[in-house]
Amino acid sequence: MGTLYIVATPIGNLEDATLRSLRVLREVDSVFAEDTRRTRVLLDHFEIAQKPISLHAHNEATRIQDVLDALAADRDVALVSDAGTPLVSDPGARLVSAVASAGHRVEAIPGASALLTALTVAGLDTERVLFLGFLPRKAGARRRLLESQRGRPETIVLFESPRRVAETLSEVVEILGDRPACLARELTKKHEEVLRDPASVLEAACLESPPRGECTLVIGGATENEIAAVSTWRDVQLDEAIRTHFELGSSTRDLARELSLQSGWARSDVYARAVLLRSRDDATANLEPALDDSDDRE
Numbered sequence: 308m309g310t311l312y313i314v315a316t317p318i319g320n321l322e323d324a325t326l327r328s329l330r331v332l333r334e335v336d337s338v339f340a341e342d343t344r345r346t347r348v349l350l351d352h353f354e355i356a357q358k359p360i361s362l363h364a365h366n367e368a369t370r371i372q373d374v375l376d377a378l379a380a381d382r383d384v385a386l387v388s389d390a391g392t393p394l395v396s397d398p399g400a401r402l403v404s405a406v407a408s409a410g411h412r413v414e415a416i417p418g419a420s421a422l423l424t425a426l427t428v429a430g431l432d433t434e435r436v437l438f439l440g441f442l443p444r445k446a447g448a449r450r451r452l453l454e455s456q457r458g459r460p461e462t463i464v465l466f467e468s469p470r471r472v473a474e475t476l477s478e479v480v481e482i483l484g485d486r487p488a489c490l491a492r493e494l495t496k497k498h499e500e501v502l503r504d505p506a507s508v509l510e511a512a513c514l515e516s517p518p519r520g521e522c523t524l525v526i527g528g529a530t531e532n533e534i535a536a537v538s539t540w541r542d543v544q545l546d547e548a549i550r551t552h553f554e555l556g557s558s559t560r561d562l563a564r565e566l567s568l569q570s571g572w573a574r575s576d577v578y579a580r581a582v583l584l585r586s587r588d589d590a591t592a593n594l595e596p597a598l599d600d601s602d603d604r605e
Contacts, residue, residue: 309378311406312385315392315418319496321352323419329353331416336382342389364398371405378411392420396440396466421494421523422464428501429489429525437461453482454573458537463526469518476510487527493520537571545570549581
């Protein structure tokens with residue numbers, strides 16, 4: 308049976324291609340690529356006579372059988388992404404799962420990765436790291452994901468479009484606080500730039516001069532004080548704070564936003580709890596006069 312090779316390719320500088328990756332790309336029977344045009348540049352540069360076949364997010368399911376047929380016929384196949392290591396915020400997971408389930412060999416050819424490259428130059432803790440990939444585009448889903456990171460000590464790494472990086476930094480500041488951060492842009496390329504500052508400073512820099520090229524954000528994890536603050540909020544404390552805000556005239560939406568920042572609870576959970584408490588309090592208030600009237604009739 309053939310072997311499926313998962314081949315990492317340079318994220319910018321073509322000199323980062325490994326000798327092993329070039330040998331494998333020359334020797335395999337076929338190369339499946341996320342973007343055949345970008346892969347063609349790499350292959351041509353190293354004079355590798357392969358004709359890459361497209362395998363991207365929209366056709367991965369239909370390509371799986373082609374790869375399985377090739378492997379069953381004792382042919383070797385390589386999978387590459389646009390740049391960096393395949394499957395890391397790129398297609399290929401379903402393919403690898405199917406190939407492994409069919410009993411074929413899957414072999415990794417390690418190499419460049421924007422995730423690891425940014426992490427090594429960020430100057431932040433690398434002991435515990437959480438990779439979030441690309442954040443959801445829908446605002447609600449994106450905020451919920453960031454809210455779920457409150458009180459977590461891991462350094463966060465995520466990919467972002469240059470068009471949205473300022474907005475993402477703004478939400479990081481609002482939801483997680485003004486943490487130390489690093490914006491790594493165009494890594495290993497001619498115009499590589501690495502900025503290390505609090506998230507609010509990076510946001511201001513992106514608004515003043517919108518970045519170009521591929522961006523990787525590295526965000527510091529929660530401090531011990533932040534972790535302690537999140538862990539001390541229990542149901543009773545949250546309920547008391549919600550009722551206090553209602554007494555002060557706060558809207559459910561406003562108190563959910565403010566208390567989520569203070570308590571470590573997700574804003575959607577604070578909102579739902581506030582709605583439930585208001586409903587219960589209203590029901591109790593409506594019930595009390597009825598009981599009084601009943602007592603009068605007796």
